Amino acid sequence: MSRILKSHRHDDRGVVALEVVLVMPILLMLIIGTVVLGNFLNLKTQTTGLARDGARAASISRPLPADTMVVGAACANPSDPTKFVTVQATKTVSLRSIPFLPTVLPDKITETVTMRCGG
Amino acid sequence: MRRLNDTKPDDRDDSGVATIFVILAMTAMLVGAALAIDVGGYVAAARSAQNSADATVLAVATDCALNGAPIADYARYRKAGQTITTPACGSGESTITVTKTVDGLLLAQSAGDVDRSATARWGTLSRANTVPLVIADCEFRAPATGTIVTLYLDDPKPQSGCSSLPGGFSQLDKSECSVPISANGTVAGVPGVGGLQNKILCLTNPPPAAALPRTVLIPIYSTSACKAIDCKGKGPYLILGFAALEVSGYSFNGNVYDGSLGKKCPDEKDRGKYCIRGKYVEWVSSLGTPGPSTDYGVTQVYLYS
Numbered sequence: 214m215s216r217i218l219k220s221h222r223h224d225d226r227g228v229v230a231l232e233v234v235l236v237m238p239i240l241l242m243l244i245i246g247t248v249v250l251g252n253f254l255n256l257k258t259q260t261t262g263l264a265r266d267g268a269r270a271a272s273i274s275r276p277l278p279a280d281t282m283v284v285g286a287a288c289a290n291p292s293d294p295t296k297f298v299t300v301q302a303t304k305t306v307s308l309r310s311i312p313f314l315p316t317v318l319p320d321k322i323t324e325t326v327t328m329r330c331g332g
Numbered sequence: 333m334r335r336l337n338d339t340k341p342d343d344r345d346d347s348g349v350a351t352i353f354v355i356l357a358m359t360a361m362l363v364g365a366a367l368a369i370d371v372g373g374y375v376a377a378a379r380s381a382q383n384s385a386d387a388t389v390l391a392v393a394t395d396c397a398l399n400g401a402p403i404a405d406y407a408r409y410r411k412a413g414q415t416i417t418t419p420a421c422g423s424g425e426s427t428i429t430v431t432k433t434v435d436g437l438l439l440a441q442s443a444g445d446v447d448r449s450a451t452a453r454w455g456t457l458s459r460a461n462t463v464p465l466v467i468a469d470c471e472f473r474a475p476a477t478g479t480i481v482t483l484y485l486d487d488p489k490p491q492s493g494c495s496s497l498p499g500g501f502s503q504l505d506k507s508e509c510s511v512p513i514s515a516n517g518t519v520a521g522v523p524g525v526g527g528l529q530n531k532i533l534c535l536t537n538p539p540p541a542a543a544l545p546r547t548v549l550i551p552i553y554s555t556s557a558c559k560a561i562d563c564k565g566k567g568p569y570l571i572l573g574f575a576a577l578e579v580s581g582y583s584f585n586g587n588v589y590d591g592s593l594g595k596k597c598p599d600e601k602d603r604g605k606y607c608i609r610g611k612y613v614e615w616v617s618s619l620g621t622p623g624p625s626t627d628y629g630v631t632q633v634y635l636y637s
Contacts, residue, residue: 225345225346225347228346228347229346229349232351232354236354239358240354240357240358240361243358243361243362243365244361246365247361247364247365247368247369250365250368250369250372251368251369251372253372254369254372254373254375254376255372257372257376258372258375258376258379261376261379261380261383262379262383264383265382265383265386265387268383268387269386272390294394294398294615294616297391297408297409324380326383326387327387327408327409328386328387328390328391328409329387329390329391329394329409331394331616331617331633
């Protein structure tokens with residue numbers, strides 16, 4: 214055995230390939246992680262925008278967009294400007310795990326926006 | 333220098349090249365990833381701040397339109413960590429700026445404050461969908477907001493002496509309960525009381541059924557313009573603006589909603605048997621189009637920017 218190793222002491226063929234094999238998982242985790250987190254933050258911004266659109270629609274008694282719902286009491290029509298309405302938007306996160314790491318991102322993003330009725 | 337310049341094939345040693353490459357690339361990628369996350373967080377905070385600014389300024393504008401001053405607590409319209417500029421009513425316009433301090437999550441570099449502004453305006457209502465009835469401006473007589481009034485829709489005598497029409501009311505030429513009306517525009521009318529029963533149903537219980545009390549918009553026409561062209565029931569009526577009437581009861585042909593009205597209208601003999609009871613309210617709308625018209629207590633609030 215030691216003879217075989219000795220005979221390859223000055224043979225560095227394959228070292229680069231080995232280093233790439235060792236480093237590649239970490240690199241991939243980093244790249245995928247960036248994509249996953251970027252996607253999550255983008256989705257969060259979209260959900261916030263959707264909640265705002267829903268709240269605006271609910272405040273003037275218009276139909277709500279998809280994936281939104283009124284939390285609590287809805288506005289009367291015609292509106293009572295002393296009341297307010299809260300709308301919650303929910304989106305499902307499809308990309309939420311990084312290989313070899315525990316999943317930390319939630320499976321759903323929920324955002325709420327409150328607006329004055331009729332305003 | 334000898335080693336660097338020595339390019340003899342036998343002495344070439346490239347072990348560790350990948351390590352150096354990876355260290356350099358990893359640094360760049362880590363910084364890139366951290367930047368992506370931090371910028372993402374900043375964008376999310378900015379979006380949230382804009383939402384809060386929109387919601388707050390609409391609430392402020394509503395208060396300005398109704399009360400002339402921002403009176404409510406606007407904390408519920410913003411999220412944790414957000415601060416707003418002091419709400420104030422300008423002339424028909426109010427601006428709110430929401431500020432939130434965003435700390436860099438990974439780069440340990442504070443992004444500073446996110447500022448997002450929104451401006452809302454308010455003014456008179458110039459176009460809206462209303463019930464198919466019009467009322468004379470002199471009949472409106474701007475009673476104190478909140479005073480309960482009883483209106484007779486088939487009044488044979490102009491009560492105020494101001495109108496060319498009985499009771500100052502007229503029905504509009506529509507069978508639906510929702511009629512598009514423009515201020516400063518004109519609208520045709522239908523004389524007679526034949527369809528009044530349906531119009532009262534529009535005021536009180538239109539589909540989908542809404543419980544009383546219910547606020548409806550009633551267009552107000554110019555008495556003088558009407559008299560000038562002798563518009564007896566048919567119009568065209570020059571619409572001046574809109575009033576909001578909170579209808580609390582009705583009585584006609586034995587149908588009664590408000591117990592205090594009784595089965596017959598209080599003054600059935602002199603003033604008619606179709607009556608509604610309610611009070612004029614100040615009302616803010618986002619359903620119509622803002623523009624020049626006379627303010628009868630109904631204003632329009634809208635986001636300007």
